[in-house]
Amino acid sequence: MSPPAIRVFNTLAQQKVPLAPIVPGKLGIYVCGPTVYSFIHLGNARTFTSFDVIVRYLRSRGFEVRYVRNFTDVDDKIIKAAQETGEAPQALADRFIAEFQKDVAGLHLIEPDVSPKVSTHLPEIIAIIQKLIANGVAYESNGDVYFQVSKFQGYGKLSRKKLDELESGTRELAGGDTLKELKREPYDFALWKAAKPGEPSWPSPWSAGRPGWHIECSAMSSKYLGETFDLHGGGLDLIFPHHENEIAQSEAASGKTLCHCWMHGNFLDLEGAKMSKSLGNVVRLRDALAKLDGEALRYFFLSTHYRQQLSFSDKMLADAETRLSYFYETLKKTDERVAGKDFGQGPVHGEPERFEREFHEQMSDDFNFSGALAALSGLFNEVNLLCDKPPVKDKAVVGRTLVALRAAVGRLASVLGLFQDEPAAWLLRRRERLVVARGIDTAKVDALIAQRQAARAAKDFAEADRLRGELKAMNVELMDTPAGATWKVIPTLQAED
């Protein structure tokens, strides 16, 4: 039974549409990457994680996906940041590209197939600007080049804006007066900016200068995915003006539709407000990863649909990690049960494939992350049931079923980017992090456990319970197993207000 056809919410159409690849079996996707002038924050991380899972899922469905995510490394904000640090702008941009790669490694994001940079695509950018001038939709003005919005009749189709409404919105543009004189219409936007003294610049037919903000994506997407491609992704805030302008530039240059389907991820909120660099209410990804496992953060991001706003708190993050430890405990137990055993051929219990089927139904419907997670929960519940309270006696049947379920977990996990670690290693690493966070004296823990073992051997259960209580006061929970006592840190969650 093949999984259902995939439907994707297209911002342009304002509804879910069937995924219809231009070339059967293949998909091209362009995701707007970071402008590298500082560290990325959790909101950025959420968007990139969403598209990471989307690309992984499309590949798992057999599509040959070409995934392009750019770096905007030439930009006004980079110049400004470099002036503050005293670095060369390109050096600063390169530094933050390296920092981005480090941060993102902690989230286990897959590498895009192409990660183009503006600074190495100036010829392509200049070529498309020349084409726009030749097509009569762009004009030079004192060394700058502007796109004449009124010449592109589809303008506003993505963001549902009308030109007359935009006009009033632009009146308070910073530095307005000089800019006003250079532009024919107030909503025209820059394709090329002549450099001021001290600013980095590249030669062009119009001036030594640099590209405007939006043109790089038009140039790079057409280079790597063609003039028309399947999917274009980014954060909600890029719809206007960035994506709107991209459409105008690309379509005015090529005469073709830029992209069939536009996908936009929603924001991550911090205390009810959008997290953004300009508001200053940001939590850096790396600061979060210092306190929290990367997979736990991924799991948290997947707890709601990618088009839904997501609020976060320390408690929610800690809960995600606790949930992840349930999954890893289960995997550890399962692997111990199944490793190196041959259960032969034969029937299995129930219908092990039903969870994966449910997962596909959810993911096929515009990548319903939380629905997919529900399927995952069902799968783990079944695994635990078979391990601890098997509904059938035949151990070979149980074993074969566990093997089948474990394989399904592996497939779903690689789509979600979860459970990529060795269960025992992950659990130990989490314990160590909590030990440090709570300042637990592990030597004392070991000593108390030894004392308790002695008391239990002597059947002095009152003393054993007293020692358990003492450990509990240290936030340590003991688990007696046939192989001896192990322990874990209680992830005490102080009540929130």
Next chain:
RNA sequence: GGCGCCAUAGCCAAGUGGUAAGGCAAGGGUCUGCAAAACCCUCAUUCCCCGGUUCGAAUCCGGGUGGCGCCUCCA
């Protein structure tokens, strides 16, 4: 001022015309010397409010209320 999104249990969150997924927390149980883990059971006659359409609405329409976003750099 213009445009748009959202509102589901104590909390997080699916569901978008057919009678409320899943998770956390809580309570009870099985197991255990006691625990922990796991499993089982319980936990929204109801989906912000008021009207309307319909045999039937959390889901569609109209009007409120509350929260958020875009219109200016932002994932």
